[in-house]
Amino acid sequence: MPKQSGTPVEVNQFDVDEEVFLCFGHENNRQMLARELQSDYHVTTADSILSESEFALYIVDEPGLEQCYEELQAVRTASEPIIRPCLLVTSSDVKRIDPSVWEVVDDVITTPISMAELRPRIESLLRLYRLSVDYGERRQLEQVASILSHDLRNPLSVAQGNLELAREDGDDEYFERTARALERIEDLLGDVLTLVRQDYSASDFELVSVDTLARETWDEFDSGESKLVVEIDGQCSIRANRSALMELFTNLFRNAKDHNERPVTVTIGVLADGFYVADDGNGIPEAKRERIFESGFSTQSDGTGLGLSIVEQVTDAHDWTVSVTESDTGGARFEVTDVLFEQPDSESAGTDGGS
Missing domain, CATH: 3.30.565.10 (Histidine kinase-like ATPase, C-terminal domain)
Known part of the structure; x- marks a missing residue:
């Protein structure tokens, strides 16, 4: 069978959330596994990592890992703190695997495998991915909450105090101070929105x-x-x-x-x-x-x-x-x-x- 090109083939026909990428050197195994997973996951297959796309899970065999090791390493590094797990399918003894593999691989499953064993492994790794996404979002929200609760409090107090003084004697200087405080609040809100929307x-x-x-x-x-x-x-x-x-x-x-x-x-x-x-x-x-x-x-x-x-x-x-x-x-x-x-x-x- 001819080698598949780097163009992705999306075999999933359902509207599902989890995106799984298969990078296999053995094409028959790749296509067979894609068919098995397509009912539950959005599956994309290719013979190299797609740098313009991001996936929740990568499943590779040994030839596929050797071919896409550096690309996979770059994707995982660029995604931090989000974890994009990788599952290695191998016929080798796990104890004999090169230690450098663990820099990009999170779990290993040996052949022959059954779907009853593979699916729980996949779900476990996808949970790891979801947790890392939740952690990143929570950390960002904590950062925003800290800014809103502390950094905005001071200029708001300045604006409120100067408005009170301005009401009492009508001095333009108090209005100018209020305007500067409000400008700082505007800058803070603009930066916070930028952080949140990134x-x-x-x-x-x-x-x-x-x-x-x-x-x-x-x-x-x-x-x-x-x-x-x-x-x-x-x-x-x-x-x-x-x-x-x-x-x-x-x-x-x-x-x-x-x-x-x-x-x-x-x-x-x-x-x-x-x-x-x-x-x-x-x-x-x-x-x-x-x-x-x-x-x-x-x-x-x-x-x-x-x-x-x-x-x-x-x-x-x-x-x-x-x-x-x-x-x-x-x-x-x-x-x-x-x-x-x-x-x-x-x-x-x-x-x-x-x-």
Whole structure:
């Protein structure tokens, strides 16, 4: 029988929630198992991991695991804290399996197998997946609850107190203080909504021009008298979620503007494995750089402490790395690395040209 191509074949005809991916080197076994599981699960089969899709469970045999080991490892790493379990079907003695297999495999079942044994194994691994999803959602909700209960309380108290004083003597200064407090509340709510809505599926990734999108984001950003310099020659394209990358740029731009009293020049340039966003402002003290991406941490008393946390979440979703150092002019320089550049095809280049 000819080898199946990498194009997925969805054998399930039912509206079910659990998505199971089969990566088998032995095609007959793959098709037989797919038929057995299709009544209960959404089953997709292929001979390599589909990087643009995410599944609740991966089932592989030894040839399939050998072929897709690195892809599977990348998928699992990018999905953290969500666990996407992998079940290995093997004819080998479990004790003789290479220890490195356990870096990507969560359970092993030996052949010959019966569905009476296989289904409980699958359900157990799917429960692990569901629990990890619930944990991630609960952790995010706890973060939001903390922000709403603590960080909003102070500006609300400031606004309420100044309104009372303004009612008593009508001094414009109290109204201005109230307006500033309300602006901070607005910033907090905007950042909280961004955190809650961050759900970047790999299927939403597209080829994006870094320099073009940076300029578009700057044009929409309230930059005041600050300036943007893009030091990128030619086409610099990466595969990313477009809206998420705009959020990253927006928050880095806002960080540069809000943390400096005078207008700054923001510079975007290319690294060997990524890009950087730097400014010529005051910079970030070295002692505070380790905590700068923590949710709620800010170097300013009136900062939301969420902007750079959003930046880190965006980079995590893309399996990138973000770090902060000092720019050539003594300001802050944020470096986004582990980024893979791609050459745009003619169609992409035509639709994502310069601004």
